[in-house]
Amino acid sequence: MSATPETPTKLQLLELLAAIGTAQWRDFAAAAAHHGLTSTQAKALAQLNGPLPMRALATLLVCDASNVTGIIDRLEARDLVRREPDPADRRVKNVVATDEGREIIRRVREEMQATSGALDTLDADESATLYALLGRLRPGMEKSA
Amino acid sequence: MSATPETPTKLQLLELLAAIGTAQWRDFAAAAAHHGLTSTQAKALAQLNGPLPMRALATLLVCDASNVTGIIDRLEARDLVRREPDPADRRVKNVVATDEGREIIRRVREEMQATSGALDTLDADESATLYALLGRLRPGMEKSA
DNA sequence: GTAAACAATTGATAATGTCAAGCATTCTGA
DNA sequence: TCAGAATGCTTGACATTATCAATTGTTTAC
Numbered sequence: 001m002s003a004t005p006e007t008p009t010k011l012q013l014l015e016l017l018a019a020i021g022t023a024q025w026r027d028f029a030a031a032a033a034h035h036g037l038t039s040t041q042a043k044a045l046a047q048l049n050g051p052l053p054m055r056a057l058a059t060l061l062v063c064d065a066s067n068v069t070g071i072i073d074r075l076e077a078r079d080l081v082r083r084e085p086d087p088a089d090r091r092v093k094n095v096v097a098t099d100e101g102r103e104i105i106r107r108v109r110e111e112m113q114a115t116s117g118a119l120d121t122l123d124a125d126e127s128a129t130l131y132a133l134l135g136r137l138r139p140g141m142e143k144s145a
Numbered sequence: 146m147s148a149t150p151e152t153p154t155k156l157q158l159l160e161l162l163a164a165i166g167t168a169q170w171r172d173f174a175a176a177a178a179h180h181g182l183t184s185t186q187a188k189a190l191a192q193l194n195g196p197l198p199m200r201a202l203a204t205l206l207v208c209d210a211s212n213v214t215g216i217i218d219r220l221e222a223r224d225l226v227r228r229e230p231d232p233a234d235r236r237v238k239n240v241v242a243t244d245e246g247r248e249i250i251r252r253v254r255e256e257m258q259a260t261s262g263a264l265d266t267l268d269a270d271e272s273a274t275l276y277a278l279l280g281r282l283r284p285g286m287e288k289s290a
Numbered sequence: 291g292t293a294a295a296c297a298a299t300t301g302a303t304a305a306t307g308t309c310a311a312g313c314a315t316t317c318t319g320a
Numbered sequence: 321t322c323a324g325a326a327t328g329c330t331t332g333a334c335a336t337t338a339t340c341a342a343t344t345g346t347t348t349a350c
Contacts, residue, residue, distance in 0.1 A: 062171055091347065140262055234328085
């Protein structure tokens with residue numbers, strides 16, 4: 001057997017990447033549902049590492065700003081996030097995750113067992129290689145069309 | 146510099162994988178919108194390599210069967226899919242992509258330029274390595290929770 | 291200091307999602 | 321065989337997510 005395995009076609013690689021992405025999304029959505037969150041709500045909560053203006057959140061979620069209003073309304077009704085006025089610009093409202101919100105999204109991430117378990121099958125070298133390759137891929141993929 | 150780069154923490158790897166998945170989804174959704182398809186419609190169309198019962202499609206999309214009825218209704222109204230009776234089981238309706246449906250999803254895939262372009266930055270060896278690593282990850286990730 | 295630009299919200303409407311109920315068909319087992 | 325359970329799809333009721341146009345309040349630019 002060769003040290004360099006057969007080169008996959010680009011289509012094969014695209015398809016495999018899509019399959020991984022789909023599986024990961026399923027895992028995330030299932031964990032979120034387990035905590036009474038819709039996928040969208042969980043996705044929004046996952047962005048809130050720090051205070052974030054509504055507009056910025058809309059950009060991250062790639063949707064209209066008016067949509068974010070409703071999503072945050074529902075999260076706020078459950079005390080998972082707060083709206084805070086921005087001290088520098090009175091037009092802006094910053095969204096902040098509450099302690100409860102941070103805790104719940106932490107658990108969701110923790111419970112992505114399919115994804116987590118799959119990564120456990122890689123040894124240290126493989127993890128490092130995968131990390132390096134995906135890291136090279138990332139900037140190109142995040143370019144705006 | 147070392148031949149074996151630093152081993153990433155599992156959390157770092159999870160985060161990177163999530164970022165790649167998100168970027169890929171954005172790319173797919175944008176290409177779909179360019180052809181007047183919602184993300185969900187495109188996702189449904191993408192499953193139709195062959196005839197597929199409504200129920201099977203619901204399983205693949207991880208949603209209720211009644212939801213699929215509406216999605217397929219709208220695709221059928223645009224002549225992108227057809228419902229065909231199953232010869233072996235009269236309860237079943239098989240969904241089949243029309244020529245137009247196959248063509249439109251082919252173009253959507255073709256126009257995922259961010260993803261495609263990112264993969265172009267890898268040489269043959271790197272592609273092969275990435276393909277092998279992701280291929281090892283896949284079965285574990287597709288396990289049901 | 292007025293006009294343009296921007297942030298967030300509201301209201302209208304469509305698409306997506308769940309659940310419960312229904313009809314038609316197939317399967318199961320006594 | 322045939323009554324009842326299970327299955328596949330649809331419908332109806334409803335909540336969520338999405339987009340767009342219009343509004344209000346606040347900055348920014350000229």
